[in-house]
Amino acid sequence: MSDTLQELKDYLDQMNIYGRAAELLFWDMRTIMPKNGFEKHAQASTFFSTEVFKMSTSDKLEKIIDELMKPEEYEKLDDMWKYVVKKMKKEFVLDKRIPTDFYEEYVQASTESEAAWEEAKNAKDFSIFAPHLEKMIEYTKKMMQYREPDKEIYDALLNQYEEGMDSETIDRLFTELKNELVPLVKKIIAAPQPDDSKFEGKYDINAQRQVQKLLLEYIGFDFDSGTVGETEHPFTMGFSSKDVRVTNHFYENESINAMFSAIHEGGHAIFEQNINPDYDGTVAASLDFMGIHESQSRFYENILGRNKNFWIPIYDKIVELLPKYKEISLDEFYKEINHVRNSFIRTEADEVTYCLHIIIRYEIEKAIFREGVSVDKLPELWNKKMEEYLGIVPENDAEGILQDMHWSDGSFGYFPTYLLGSIYDGMFLDTMREELGDIDKLLADGQIKKITKWLNEKIHKYGATRRPKEIIKAVCGKEVSAEPLMRYFTEKYTKIYEL
Numbered sequence: 001m002s003d004t005l006q007e008l009k010d011y012l013d014q015m016n017i018y019g020r021a022a023e024l025l026f027w028d029m030r031t032i033m034p035k036n037g038f039e040k041h042a043q044a045s046t047f048f049s050t051e052v053f054k055m056s057t058s059d060k061l062e063k064i065i066d067e068l069m070k071p072e073e074y075e076k077l078d079d080m081w082k083y084v085v086k087k088m089k090k091e092f093v094l095d096k097r098i099p100t101d102f103y104e105e106y107v108q109a110s111t112e113s114e115a116a117w118e119e120a121k122n123a124k125d126f127s128i129f130a131p132h133l134e135k136m137i138e139y140t141k142k143m144m145q146y147r148e149p150d151k152e153i154y155d156a157l158l159n160q161y162e163e164g165m166d167s168e169t170i171d172r173l174f175t176e177l178k179n180e181l182v183p184l185v186k187k188i189i190a191a192p193q194p195d196d197s198k199f200e201g202k203y204d205i206n207a208q209r210q211v212q213k214l215l216l217e218y219i220g221f222d223f224d225s226g227t228v229g230e231t232e233h234p235f236t237m238g239f240s241s242k243d244v245r246v247t248n249h250f251y252e253n254e255s256i257n258a259m260f261s262a263i264h265e266g267g268h269a270i271f272e273q274n275i276n277p278d279y280d281g282t283v284a285a286s287l288d289f290m291g292i293h294e295s296q297s298r299f300y301e302n303i304l305g306r307n308k309n310f311w312i313p314i315y316d317k318i319v320e321l322l323p324k325y326k327e328i329s330l331d332e333f334y335k336e337i338n339h340v341r342n343s344f345i346r347t348e349a350d351e352v353t354y355c356l357h358i359i360i361r362y363e364i365e366k367a368i369f370r371e372g373v374s375v376d377k378l379p380e381l382w383n384k385k386m387e388e389y390l391g392i393v394p395e396n397d398a399e400g401i402l403q404d405m406h407w408s409d410g411s412f413g414y415f416p417t418y419l420l421g422s423i424y425d426g427m428f429l430d431t432m433r434e435e436l437g438d439i440d441k442l443l444a445d446g447q448i449k450k451i452t453k454w455l456n457e458k459i460h461k462y463g464a465t466r467r468p469k470e471i472i473k474a475v476c477g478k479e480v481s482a483e484p485l486m487r488y489f490t491e492k493y494t495k496i497y498e499l
């Protein structure tokens with residue numbers, strides 16, 4: 001190994017020590033820290049994050065990277081280090097384009113905007129948030145003009161969260177889907193609906209924790225390289241492939257949400273646990289393709305978890321842990337977990353209407369950045385689209401345009417990645433069937449680990465070294481298409497609802 005590469009490795013090791021401390025503080029603050037511990041924890045967390053930031057933008061690091069980019073040095077690197085060096089160089093170039101005072105202003109504006117959003121949501125009053133939203137749109141435009149001056153702004157935003165994706169591709173995919181999905185949803189909603197009153201009751205929280213453990217082990221989460229915590233909003237956090245943590249939130253009067261959160265976050269975690277361990281501590285392991293990441297959590301949650309056969313090998317154990325389920329047959333459970341409702345809130349939506357919630361947000365983002373629609377017109381536009389696609393109009397903005405926090409901190413272009421994840425899943429399912437045979441049968445026979453192994457080999461182990469379109473091409477041998485997902489919806493829900 002060259003001296004310069006050794007120098008880079010040592011440098012990253014040092015940086016990761018600070019990084020680990022910052023992340024551990026973050027985890028602690030979100031999970032078990034008592035309220036009064038906040039101040040000192042926040043102080044320590046800022047210290048370590050600042051150290052990481054300083055080290056990741058230092059002249060010393062840039063010099064090492066530039067040295068390794070020289071042809072004679074670069075040729076000697078293996079594929080992973082080639083990827084790492086190139087990616088770090090690219091990030092240096094992008095970051096250097098943003099003036100420091102503008103960046104500080106941006107951070108300040110987004111902190112104020114998040115607070116205003118929360119206040120507006122609680123007061124159900126969009127006008128409190130509107131001036132901040134306007135400011136965030138302007139700042140985001142400016143940020144993108146600095147970062148990627150050659151790209152159209154909205155495409156630059158999309159590219160940030162799903163590299164290589166642009167609105168031309170997304171338009172094609174979402175339109176393909178929307179045209180068939182809107183009539184399908186109308187048909188489903190008009191059909192007789194399952195009776196969910198059987199599910200009302202109390203579910204012991206400790207028993208639900210055991211159900212979570214059972215589900216995570218069942219799908220292949222490795223408890224030697226992972227652990228669980230509890231938070232208001234579930235998330236996954238990876239320190240490295242050897243330490244990946246998921247959180248959940250349990251409700252006494254409800255048991256299904258927590259099961260599906262466990263499976264969803266478990267899917268994210270299985271991805272991170274199975275990245276090639278040689279990538280640990282480098283950008284080759286930092287998964288910043290949100291659509292691909294979401295495709296894995298959603299594959300477990302929806303494609304597998306909402307399949308009846310997934311539950312056959314474990315349903316008796318669920319009944320044992322949650323006695324309320326003695327009155328509920330697997331058939332009734334299956335219908336309930338696939339109950340399609342035209343509801344207002346994205347995060348509570350079923351897998352079918354969820355797509356429409358995302359399409360609405362995507363179309364509004366385009367209206368903002370492409371058509372220059374003014375902020376005061378947005379609630380009206382939101383409600384109009386809700387009526388058109390889901391047949392309902394929110395009573396107030398808290399259950400309409402104010403429900404998500406994404407736009408308050410400038411995360412424009414993030415929403416589409418959720419749906420891209422599901423679209424990829426339709427394609428992965430097709431290919432998996434060709435290569436592994438009948439997926440229903442595998443699940444019913446308790447062979448879900450074979451599915452996990454397939455995903456490990458085809459997707460997970462590569463970490464961030466392949467871009468989304470390359471992954472789809474390599475795994476499925478085709479261009480991205482929404483047809484497989486639409487076919488999956490039509491077949492599945494025609495049966496469930498006897499359409």
Ligand SMILES: [Zn+2]
Nearest residue numbers: 264268294297
């Ligand atoms: Zn997710």
